[in-house]
Amino acid sequence: MTVANDQFTFLQELVYKRSAMVLSDSKAYLAESRLMPLARAIGISDTGEFVAHVRRSHDVKLEEQVVEAMTINETLWFRDKRPFDALRSHVLPDLISRKASARQLSIWSAASSSGQELYSVAILLEESFPQMRDWRVSLLGTDLSREMVDKATSGVYSSMEMNRGLPAAMLIRYFSQSGSSYRLTDTIRSKVRFQQMNLASTPWPSLPVFDVILLRNVLIYFDVGTKQRILQEARRRLSPGGYLLLGTAETTSGLSGEFETVSAEGAVFYRVKER
Numbered sequence: 001m002t003v004a005n006d007q008f009t010f011l012q013e014l015v016y017k018r019s020a021m022v023l024s025d026s027k028a029y030l031a032e033s034r035l036m037p038l039a040r041a042i043g044i045s046d047t048g049e050f051v052a053h054v055r056r057s058h059d060v061k062l063e064e065q066v067v068e069a070m071t072i073n074e075t076l077w078f079r080d081k082r083p084f085d086a087l088r089s090h091v092l093p094d095l096i097s098r099k100a101s102a103r104q105l106s107i108w109s110a111a112s113s114s115g116q117e118l119y120s121v122a123i124l125l126e127e128s129f130p131q132m133r134d135w136r137v138s139l140l141g142t143d144l145s146r147e148m149v150d151k152a153t154s155g156v157y158s159s160m161e162m163n164r165g166l167p168a169a170m171l172i173r174y175f176s177q178s179g180s181s182y183r184l185t186d187t188i189r190s191k192v193r194f195q196q197m198n199l200a201s202t203p204w205p206s207l208p209v210f211d212v213i214l215l216r217n218v219l220i221y222f223d224v225g226t227k228q229r230i231l232q233e234a235r236r237r238l239s240p241g242g243y244l245l246l247g248t249a250e251t252t253s254g255l256s257g258e259f260e261t262v263s264a265e266g267a268v269f270y271r272v273k274e275r
């Protein structure tokens, strides 16, 4: 049975309250498949009944699980390819030459989901920039979802996940297989760290500044005010000359006048305008 309209409205409000994501009416069909496992886990066999239970119980843990279940965690290795080509040919060489004396670089994947985005960057650095091996490189991934943060930290992926964008040569070089799962080598895993963070909860907690912020495929789920607040916070966390990367369907246009675009390899990056 699908959830009734007022129950879906409750889910929309809950998701908005906890993550700022705007769940459109067209996502109502997702409720059944996403919530059923949670319902069964507490002995309820009907999604409508489960939503009514969540509504009555005010159980914060359960509410978090519901929000996580209704959230889109879609990600893949080297997603969209072009931004990674641009990182390799333009962005990182530029940062390397500008930071040659400090020999430090920091990259943040905000909304890192299960980690493929940040690990793709770590692999790219390992493959294409051996001269940076003695630099202090900080690679941070954050996500709202505790489950995604734990998965990313584990560095373990199913064969289906491995088949999404990872070149075969990299699979051989950076993963060990155990049954049907693949585990990233410690060489790569030890370079990154993941933690939970809600981008919509502004002002953000104290964070260092970053040379590259990947804020991809998450702004699309927020309303205009939330997007504006997040871009404002991201701007303050970019080092001078640092780069912001959004998803291909996302832009700063109409949301912030403080960025200018830099195009390379068919990808668009944003930098803070110089005054």
Ligand SMILES: C[S@@+](CC[C@H](N)C(=O)[O-])C[C@H]1O[C@@H](n2cnc3c(N)ncnc32)[C@H](O)[C@@H]1O
Pocket (backbone or CB within 6 Å): 018, 019, 020, 021, 071, 072, 073, 074, 075, 076, 079, 110, 111, 112, 113, 114, 117, 142, 143, 144, 145, 148, 197, 198, 199, 200, 201, 215, 216, 217, 218, 247
């Ligand atoms: C579609 S995935 C994008 C993953 C990756 N950036 C990419 O482009 O492949 C969106 C991620 O945003 C996270 N997310 C949603 N709302 C969030 C919030 N308020 N704060 C932090 N992360 C959030 C979700 O948990 C999900 O993992």
